[in-house]
Amino acid sequence: MTTTAAAKPKLAVWKFASCDGCQLSILDLEDELLALAGAVEIAYFLEASSRTVEGPYDLSLVEGSITTPHDAERIRQVRAQSKALMTIGACATAGGVQALRNFADVEEFTRAVYARPDYIETLATSTPIAEHVAVDFELRGCPVDKHQLLEAVGAFLFGKQPVLTGDSVCTECKRRGSVCVAVASGTPCLGPVTHAGCGAICPAYGRGCYGCFGPSAGAAMPALSRMLAGHGMQPAEITRFLRTFNANAPAFREESERLAGGEGAA
Amino acid sequence: MTKRTIKVDYLARVEGEGALHVRIAGDRVEHVELNIFEPPRYFEALLRGRDFREAPDITARICGICPVAYQMSAVHAMEAACGVTLPTPLQDLRRLLYCGEWIQSHVLHAFMLHAPDFLGLASVVEIAKREPALVQQALRMKKAGNAIIAAVGGREVHPINVKVGGFYRAPRRDEIAGLRDELAWGRDAAAAALQWAAGLDYPDFERDYQFVALRHAAEYPMNAGRIVSSRGLDIGAAAYEQHFAETHEPQSTALHSHLIADGSAYLVGPLARYALNFDRLPAEVQAAAKAAGLGAVCRNPYQSLLVRLVEVLFAFGEALRLAEAYAPPEPASVEVAPQDGSGCWATEAPRGLLYHRYAIGGDSLIRQAKIVPPTSQNQPSIEADLRGVIEANLDMTDDTLRHRCEQTIRNYDPCISCATHFLTLTLDRQGEGAA
Numbered sequence: 025m026t027t028t029a030a031a032k033p034k035l036a037v038w039k040f041a042s043c044d045g046c047q048l049s050i051l052d053l054e055d056e057l058l059a060l061a062g063a064v065e066i067a068y069f070l071e072a073s074s075r076t077v078e079g080p081y082d083l084s085l086v087e088g089s090i091t092t093p094h095d096a097e098r099i100r101q102v103r104a105q106s107k108a109l110m111t112i113g114a115c116a117t118a119g120g121v122q123a124l125r126n127f128a129d130v131e132e133f134t135r136a137v138y139a140r141p142d143y144i145e146t147l148a149t150s151t152p153i154a155e156h157v158a159v160d161f162e163l164r165g166c167p168v169d170k171h172q173l174l175e176a177v178g179a180f181l182f183g184k185q186p187v188l189t190g191d192s193v194c195t196e197c198k199r200r201g202s203v204c205v206a207v208a209s210g211t212p213c214l215g216p217v218t219h220a221g222c223g224a225i226c227p228a229y230g231r232g233c234y235g236c237f238g239p240s241a242g243a244a245m246p247a248l249s250r251m252l253a254g255h256g257m258q259p260a261e262i263t264r265f266l267r268t269f270n271a272n273a274p275a276f277r278e279e280s281e282r283l284a285g286g287e288g289a290a
Numbered sequence: 291m292t293k294r295t296i297k298v299d300y301l302a303r304v305e306g307e308g309a310l311h312v313r314i315a316g317d318r319v320e321h322v323e324l325n326i327f328e329p330p331r332y333f334e335a336l337l338r339g340r341d342f343r344e345a346p347d348i349t350a351r352i353c354g355i356c357p358v359a360y361q362m363s364a365v366h367a368m369e370a371a372c373g374v375t376l377p378t379p380l381q382d383l384r385r386l387l388y389c390g391e392w393i394q395s396h397v398l399h400a401f402m403l404h405a406p407d408f409l410g411l412a413s414v415v416e417i418a419k420r421e422p423a424l425v426q427q428a429l430r431m432k433k434a435g436n437a438i439i440a441a442v443g444g445r446e447v448h449p450i451n452v453k454v455g456g457f458y459r460a461p462r463r464d465e466i467a468g469l470r471d472e473l474a475w476g477r478d479a480a481a482a483a484l485q486w487a488a489g490l491d492y493p494d495f496e497r498d499y500q501f502v503a504l505r506h507a508a509e510y511p512m513n514a515g516r517i518v519s520s521r522g523l524d525i526g527a528a529a530y531e532q533h534f535a536e537t538h539e540p541q542s543t544a545l546h547s548h549l550i551a552d553g554s555a556y557l558v559g560p561l562a563r564y565a566l567n568f569d570r571l572p573a574e575v576q577a578a579a580k581a582a583g584l585g586a587v588c589r590n591p592y593q594s595l596l597v598r599l600v601e602v603l604f605a606f607g608e609a610l611r612l613a614e615a616y617a618p619p620e621p622a623s624v625e626v627a628p629q630d631g632s633g634c635w636a637t638e639a640p641r642g643l644l645y646h647r648y649a650i651g652g653d654s655l656i657r658q659a660k661i662v663p664p665t666s667q668n669q670p671s672i673e674a675d676l677r678g679v680i681e682a683n684l685d686m687t688d689d690t691l692r693h694r695c696e697q698t699i700r701n702y703d704p705c706i707s708c709a710t711h712f713l714t715l716t717l718d719r720q721g722e723g724a725a
Contacts, residue, residue, distance in 0.1 A: 039307065041329040044705075045354020045447040051402060052394075052446055054433040058425070061415040072402060073413030074696070091329045121351050122331040133335035139538040146330055167354060167447040225444045229451045231458040234347065236448070264340065269351065 033082035033181055036068035038102050040088025040095050041122055041150060046113035047071055047087050049170040056174055063181065079105030083180050089115040089150045091122060096147070096156060103157035108180055111153045112173060114166035118238050119272035121166075123150040126272055127280075150272065161186060164219045166236040166269035172221050189220050190241035193233045197224035205232055210255050212265065217243035217275070234268060239275035249279060259283040292316050294688070308704075310695060312680060319680050322673045323539075324699070337659040342368050342628055342650045343454050349646070349661065350448045353705055355398070358391035358439065359639030361452040362513055363646040363661075368454045370527075371633025371650050374626045379619035380456045381513065382612055386466075387442040387449070388512045388637075389609035393435025393476070394446070395640035396560075396598040396605075399703040400487070401428035404595050407697040408490040424486065427479050431602065434469075434476040438609055441465050456623030466616040473613060477606040481578055484599040488582035493694070496589040497678060499671065500554060501562035504638050510570040510604060511563065511638050518566055519556065527636045530645050536662065547667040555670035558642025559702065560597040561588055575604045591675055591701040598703075628654040639664055641703050665704045672702055 037047050051072060053060065067077035084106035090096050103109055111117045119126065125133055130148045134141040153159055163176055163186075176186040189195070193215035197204065205211040205227045213232030215224070219240045226233045239245075252262045266280040294314045307328045313321040333352055340348060345364040350357035362384060369376065376384075401424075402414040411417055418425040436446040441461055443449025451457050502523070504515035517533075518524045525533060535550045548555060568576065568586040579600045588597055634647035642664030649658040679698050683691055 041331055043351050043354040043357075045351075045357070048354045048398075049447060051398060052432075052436060054429040054436070057429065058415070058418055058422075061418070066413070066415065073415070074406070075412035075416075091331075095329065120331075121333075121336070121348060124336040125332060128336070130332075133332040134330070136335040136338070137330065137332055143538060144330055166351065167445075170446075222445070226450050226458075229444050229457075229459045231450065231453075234450075261341075264344075268344075268348070 032063065032065040034067040034077065034080075035064040035177070036079070036081040036084045036102075036106065037071070038068070038084060038086045038088075039071070040086065040099065040116065040153075041091040042088030042113070042115045042120065044071065044087070045167040046115075046165075047085070049112075049168050049173055052170050053174060060174070060177070081106050082108065083177065084109045085177070086111050086116050086153050087113055089119045089122060089152060090156055091147050091150045092145060093147065094145075099153060099156050108160045109153075109157070110161040110163060110176060110180065111159055112163045113168045114164065114236065114238060114269045116153045117162045117164055117273075118270045119150045119152050121269045121271070123272035124267060125150055127267065152272070164221055164237040169221050169223070191220045192216055192240040192243070193218045193220055193222065193224050193227075193237070196220045196222070197227050200224050200228060202227045205230060206251070206255070212252050212255050212257055214248070214265065216251070217245060217248045235266070235276065236269050238270035238273040243275045245275055245279035249283060310676070310699065312676065312695065314680065314684070317681065317684055319677045322676050322680075324669055324673055324676075326669075334659045334661055337648075337656050340656050341654050342371070342648065342656055343654070345648065345656065345659075346452050346454065347448075347450075352661070352663070354447050355395055355705055356391060356639050356641065357448050358387055358443065358452075359637060359644050361449065362388060362637045363635055363639075363644045364648075365452060365454050366513065366635035366637065367633045367646040367648050368650070369626055369633070370635055371631050371648060372626045372629055374455065374624060376456060376624060377619070379617070380622075380624070382615070383442060383457065383460070383619060385512055386438060386609055386612040386616075387452070389605040389612070390435045390438025390442065392512075392605040392640050393602055393609070394432050394439065395435075396602045397428055397432040397435060399640075400483075400595050400598050400602070401425065403703065404700055405487075405490075407700060408492070408595070427483065431476050431479050431483070434472045434606075437469055437472060441469055453623055455626040456619070456621075458622065460618035460620070460622040463616065463618060466613050470610065470613050473606055473610040477603065477610060480599060480603040480606050484578055484582050484596065484603060487596055487599050490595070492590060492592045494590075495592065495679060495682065497591070497675060499557040499561065499589060500549075501565045502556045502558050502643060502667075503562040503566045504636060504643065505566055506570070508570070510567050510608070513637050517636060517643065520562075520565060527634050527645065530634060530636060531647070531660075534662070534667070536666065546669050547662060548670060555674055556667065557671045558664050558667050560594050560601055560642075561591065562642065563638060564588060564597045564600065571600075571604055572607060575600060575607065578603055591698065594701050594703075628652055632658075641665060641668075641705055643667065663705070665702070668702050668704070672699055672704065675701070
């Protein structure tokens with residue numbers, strides 16, 4: 025009697041409201057893609073394959089935020105078919121740039137973009153996956169860092185939690201040996217309150233961090249606002265600075281609402 | 291009369307979410323509807339009130355596959371609004387960055403999304419089992435394109451180094467010199483890939499497209515040029531909205547584009563760029579295209595795979611030329627002071643013409659934004675192709691015809707995230723039993 029190899033873990037990739045950039049990061053693993061495809065069964069990944077395999081799935085990667093009633097239902101079906109569920113990127117983890125609607129009137133947004141608002145069905149808010157279903161791990165970034173993604177998927181395949189730091193970009197910046205753009209040139213920078221993971225790219229290019237990995241653990245938001253005000257930024261400008269790709273992440277949202285509420289930064 | 295219904299719910303190997311519904315009565319296609327139901331993300335609305343300098347970072351998030359295209363159209367439109375033109379070395383560095391995106395996006399589509407159709411396989415992973423060396427070469431080409439983006443832009447997806455007025459920091463000479471060996475390898479690999487693709491079996495199908503693309507006085511177009519068509523249109527980007535309009539179709543979060551004059555559909559993207567700019571390709575690239583069986587104009591949408599690889603070959607050569615001539619521009623950016631006014635610009639995204647218009651104020655805030663991505667411009671053409679393909683292949687079984695329809699859509703490398711905005715395919719042949 026022949027023996028068959030142990031069944032490979034089944035990986036699924038799901039898309040909700042997003043730009044496709046985080047799932048593209050899987051295909052951007054040019055050196056590791058074929059090895060990954062050898063280690064797992066890519067059971068559902070519509071962007072990459074027209075062959076789909078029914079669930080349940082050992083690991084589901086979820087990109088995108090929830091913005092429609094249909095998607096609010098679909099994520100529950102994804103969760104029900106998934107042993108583990110990991111969100112990939114700022115949309116799935118915090119709501120994405122499309123969560124700027126959360127601070128505005130979505131009906132007015134619809135009228136501004138579409139000639140026939142009556143053809144559009146959407147929710148008033150863009151919300152992260154964890155507001156709808158249980159999430160086992162959240163990977164940050166707009167986009168995710170592909171090496172962090174590989175580390176996280178690898179960890180799940182070995183049945184352990186990924187080891188990824190919750191430090192700030194400042195830590196990575198120092199490790200990289202970059203000159204601090206805030207101290208050296210007074211450039212507004214969200215590095216002190218932004219979650220590590222990108223490798224501190226922006227300061228290495230002479231610009232301030234714009235927070236695309238969302239808030240770090242224990243981000244000292246009011247202190248940051250005071251620093252930015254010290255660089256001459258007005259509360260409205262600081263509010264705008266905090267409201268980009270992670271605008272709906274609690275630490276950034278609460279601080280921007282505090283500032284917009286007129287308490288001022290300093 | 292025989293009526294048929296065929297249904298495909300989720301189209302694969304496209305970027306974003308959508309569906310197709312087709313109804314056939316006898317030998318006539320009654321209804322073709324490409325249904326894009328990607329949820330709306332409201333970029334044009336959320337850009338209002340943002341600083342004009344934020345547009346390249348925000349609009350990049352429209353598409354993870356072609357963020358550079360969004361950044362390029364945005365920065366040029368802002369500079370046009372403020373009356374600023376960049377010095378040549380900064381324009382060259384932007385062109386080098388765009389070459390990187392053309393390479394990674396085209397190689398991604400040609401090998402990972404499109405080629406499986408011609409081999410009867412479901413994915414690039416299945417191709418790799420049969421032809422591992424071919425796939426390894428494709429991945430290495432893609433990586434070389436991404437290396438350009440990372441070197442110039444800071445990272446592959448959503449580059450951080452692009453700013454209105456130029457770049458935050460000019461790459462050091464060694465950062466660009468480090469690309470050269472791989473670009474030279476990539477040019478040879480692209481030529482070999484084109485020869486390989488020339489041997490694939492392409493369905494026999496042509497349409498008389500109205501091509502629309504940029505045309506530049508000297509270059510194969512990327513960041514600049516006039517908007518021209520195969521039917522004699524020749525306008526600056528400022529006149530775009532006088533000639534092209536979008537309508538909002540039911541069941542869709544994307545808008546459809548057409549020519550205002552006669553309501554006709556038009557085609558943007560590799561086939562259009564190539565047909566309207568063949569004479570702008572270097573002689574050796576023209577020769578490679580001819581050796582692959584292409585004329586100076588290609589009207590077979592399935593052969594867009596070949597044209598993409600011609601453009602990859604071109605982009606490797608162009609990137610190598612720019613990298614060899616590179617000296618860090620000094621300064622890395624020019625000052626762009628905001629002023630009341632509006633600016634528009636079109637660049638050549640990998641999928642075709644990408645138009646941006648912004649109205650901004652002297653307070654640096656964006657008042658209005660309009661963005662017309664290539665996929666919404668091509669949507670009427672995709673539907674017309676489908677109609678033609680179905681009518682020419684009515685003897686096919688439902689399964690075969692459904693696959694051919696999906697392949698026809700994939701010819702366009704449709705980016706539904708861009709067009710907002712994914713695919714479910716429903717093919718109805720009424721009267722042939724259960725749908």
